[in-house]
Amino acid sequence: MSICVKKYGGTSVGSIERIEAVAERIINESTPGVAPVVVVSAMAGETNRLVGLSDSVFKGYRGAAYDMVIATGEQVSTGLLSMALEKRGRKSRPYLAHQLGILTTSTSSKARIQKINTDAILRDISEGIIPVIAGFQGVDEKNNITTLGRGGSDTSAVAVAVALKTKECEIYTDVTGVFTADPRLVKKARKIKRLCFEEMMEMASLGSKVLHIRSVEIAAKFKTNIHVRSTFEFSDGTWIVDEGEIMELENPVVTSVTHESLTTVFKLNALPKGPKVLAQVFNELAKESIVVDVISQHEEQSSQRLAFSVPVDDVTKTNEVLRKIFPNIPAEIMEDISKLSIVGVGMRNHPGVAAKFFDILGKIGVPLHLVTTSEIKVSAIIDKKHLEEAANAVHTAFGLDAREQA
Amino acid sequence: MSICVKKYGGTSVGSIERIEAVAERIINESTPGVAPVVVVSAMAGETNRLVGLSDSVFKGYRGAAYDMVIATGEQVSTGLLSMALEKRGRKSRPYLAHQLGILTTSTSSKARIQKINTDAILRDISEGIIPVIAGFQGVDEKNNITTLGRGGSDTSAVAVAVALKTKECEIYTDVTGVFTADPRLVKKARKIKRLCFEEMMEMASLGSKVLHIRSVEIAAKFKTNIHVRSTFEFSDGTWIVDEGEIMELENPVVTSVTHESLTTVFKLNALPKGPKVLAQVFNELAKESIVVDVISQHEEQSSQRLAFSVPVDDVTKTNEVLRKIFPNIPAEIMEDISKLSIVGVGMRNHPGVAAKFFDILGKIGVPLHLVTTSEIKVSAIIDKKHLEEAANAVHTAFGLDAREQA
Numbered sequence: 001m002s003i004c005v006k007k008y009g010g011t012s013v014g015s016i017e018r019i020e021a022v023a024e025r026i027i028n029e030s031t032p033g034v035a036p037v038v039v040v041s042a043m044a045g046e047t048n049r050l051v052g053l054s055d056s057v058f059k060g061y062r063g064a065a066y067d068m069v070i071a072t073g074e075q076v077s078t079g080l081l082s083m084a085l086e087k088r089g090r091k092s093r094p095y096l097a098h099q100l101g102i103l104t105t106s107t108s109s110k111a112r113i114q115k116i117n118t119d120a121i122l123r124d125i126s127e128g129i130i131p132v133i134a135g136f137q138g139v140d141e142k143n144n145i146t147t148l149g150r151g152g153s154d155t156s157a158v159a160v161a162v163a164l165k166t167k168e169c170e171i172y173t174d175v176t177g178v179f180t181a182d183p184r185l186v187k188k189a190r191k192i193k194r195l196c197f198e199e200m201m202e203m204a205s206l207g208s209k210v211l212h213i214r215s216v217e218i219a220a221k222f223k224t225n226i227h228v229r230s231t232f233e234f235s236d237g238t239w240i241v242d243e244g245e246i247m248e249l250e251n252p253v254v255t256s257v258t259h260e261s262l263t264t265v266f267k268l269n270a271l272p273k274g275p276k277v278l279a280q281v282f283n284e285l286a287k288e289s290i291v292v293d294v295i296s297q298h299e300e301q302s303s304q305r306l307a308f309s310v311p312v313d314d315v316t317k318t319n320e321v322l323r324k325i326f327p328n329i330p331a332e333i334m335e336d337i338s339k340l341s342i343v344g345v346g347m348r349n350h351p352g353v354a355a356k357f358f359d360i361l362g363k364i365g366v367p368l369h370l371v372t373t374s375e376i377k378v379s380a381i382i383d384k385k386h387l388e389e390a391a392n393a394v395h396t397a398f399g400l401d402a403r404e405q406a
Numbered sequence: 407m408s409i410c411v412k413k414y415g416g417t418s419v420g421s422i423e424r425i426e427a428v429a430e431r432i433i434n435e436s437t438p439g440v441a442p443v444v445v446v447s448a449m450a451g452e453t454n455r456l457v458g459l460s461d462s463v464f465k466g467y468r469g470a471a472y473d474m475v476i477a478t479g480e481q482v483s484t485g486l487l488s489m490a491l492e493k494r495g496r497k498s499r500p501y502l503a504h505q506l507g508i509l510t511t512s513t514s515s516k517a518r519i520q521k522i523n524t525d526a527i528l529r530d531i532s533e534g535i536i537p538v539i540a541g542f543q544g545v546d547e548k549n550n551i552t553t554l555g556r557g558g559s560d561t562s563a564v565a566v567a568v569a570l571k572t573k574e575c576e577i578y579t580d581v582t583g584v585f586t587a588d589p590r591l592v593k594k595a596r597k598i599k600r601l602c603f604e605e606m607m608e609m610a611s612l613g614s615k616v617l618h619i620r621s622v623e624i625a626a627k628f629k630t631n632i633h634v635r636s637t638f639e640f641s642d643g644t645w646i647v648d649e650g651e652i653m654e655l656e657n658p659v660v661t662s663v664t665h666e667s668l669t670t671v672f673k674l675n676a677l678p679k680g681p682k683v684l685a686q687v688f689n690e691l692a693k694e695s696i697v698v699d700v701i702s703q704h705e706e707q708s709s710q711r712l713a714f715s716v717p718v719d720d721v722t723k724t725n726e727v728l729r730k731i732f733p734n735i736p737a738e739i740m741e742d743i744s745k746l747s748i749v750g751v752g753m754r755n756h757p758g759v760a761a762k763f764f765d766i767l768g769k770i771g772v773p774l775h776l777v778t779t780s781e782i783k784v785s786a787i788i789d790k791k792h793l794e795e796a797a798n799a800v801h802t803a804f805g806l807d808a809r810e811q812a
Binding site for chain 1: 422425426456460462463467469470471474475477478481484485486488489490492493498499501502504505538549550551654670685746
């Protein structure tokens, strides 16, 4: 008996009709010898509603009570999907994280899965029962309910697949796969057939919202392939696999153009010199759970310049932290900023990719505020007003447009 | 350190503003040496919404998935109230049933509490933490989430109070106490200061919706006083206490006039004789979970007549059951029927109460369809159109009107 883990996202279970359709599909597609194990997100909009309730009581509060509230979204969809399977005559059992033993760290709203007990799932499978598991949630050692962060149900699904030692994990979503760029921004974006884990990780960390980054990290570590596909269509989606599985020829230099449309840049122009100062800044920001993205630093004669970007939600907190450390050095805050990136493992063997990227942006007159690179990506911080034009130009220049490659 | 268990109902936590107000009141009213332990219902309307979602997937389904879904209402309000306390600088910890070990039977949607582990609550109290406990829910031996039935949070609260060995349990609701009759039906109804457990049990089973009947049963068994009072006012409400605590003089013959405005009566006029037939009828109805209320039976020459009332929701099912057993004996279904009752432990020592009750109804020309009595109550099944007039007449005749007793 092999096992297929199927994860359904928020829009896939966004209404009673869709929950019924998912149940129908799980049953119709079930083949003898392959046992489905289902992981679900909250019904679309539900987590936002719950976060809104929490925020209206105590904005920014993180703790057991917060996770307890926002974990209810998955609890409801899990129960409803399990019922929808039972209604169709299939035995099903719903599981919350604590019932299954999805053990996580204790960090409220950003917990990480540490262990999953598969005994119950395996027993269900042997009895012909379809387990339906609430994604996004876990339980810590003190038996508090934890949550894994927005998009965390992907991670739940991949972690369950890894724990069950399956070779792949299906992620059902409202798009047909992973695209070379966001089709809302780049009209000629096309679906990618195969991607390697590293590329997907970069894309996720650079703003692609298709998959929760942690899910890709876990999949990469345990070489569990992910199949991202549509709940509403039957065609193959995008496979995310180990780099070794992708033929060299198949692999373009740049796989995708990724963006984050809204971020904020802080600039400090006359900091005292030395690495200690930088360590202090980023330590204090980390204490407040502020995730700093792009960092740029320049040493000058008697001081250093520092610039970094943070999510828009963290601007107020970041400002408070900086004022505490440097009461006399005002920070310049640049708003309405976007990040545009190109990703591709092929870059490793093709020098000059970054140069070409800057060249394209230069030709259309887009000024760069910050730049950061890694072995397989180049990112530029630009003004939001240039984002659409820049993304399309880069997409075309790197040969990603649908017409050319279809 | 003494402990005060405070339960807040759905309307008490029906909005963010009300949750904030409840947190405020818990803190303002806390006195040194008295530790509050809080139990909450779901926000008003939430359980209905969740039952609606379940019904739209699989109407009438009962099982672990159902309880999992409808238990989320209390999970949300518990988290929110705990946050509201934390916002005000008080340490608080939220608890779901499984986290506390509120062990129940396994009956989906109608589970009964068997045991509560108070270790965590006592530890919190010793550390100055206010525990906030989700009402209505439990966990069975297999770690499934269970629920206690509509109004079950009252039972959670009383069970927690009993487990903590407190002398009383405060039930905060949207009315100022228990009334001599429903004030919407009987304008001169007045608040009762003290009632004994038995009277409250009768009232709850006769249609009064102020308290979950099981909560009163537990309170009676362990002699834990219940104080029913308003969340929105500060005056004393109604105390429900052991009969021995109520002075004879204080005790009127009839304590309250209770009604159930809509029920249905089935009449079967020529059933075969003998108790076996009756046993069969009520066994088959019980199998369908139909709760039969008033039963009346008359033996005749060669047959027996049977009449009984069932909730309006169960009419279709009841009819099916009867047709299956007696395909040739048509049942007469009387709709738009109400039940009017008087309750009072004083009846035990005052003969003629039933006679007086029938006399009043007779004088105003209200025909009786069925009658049932116990040591401390008399109930009559009458047409709904007579209910208001009859309730008011009975209320006045037994000296319960506000003006007379105020």
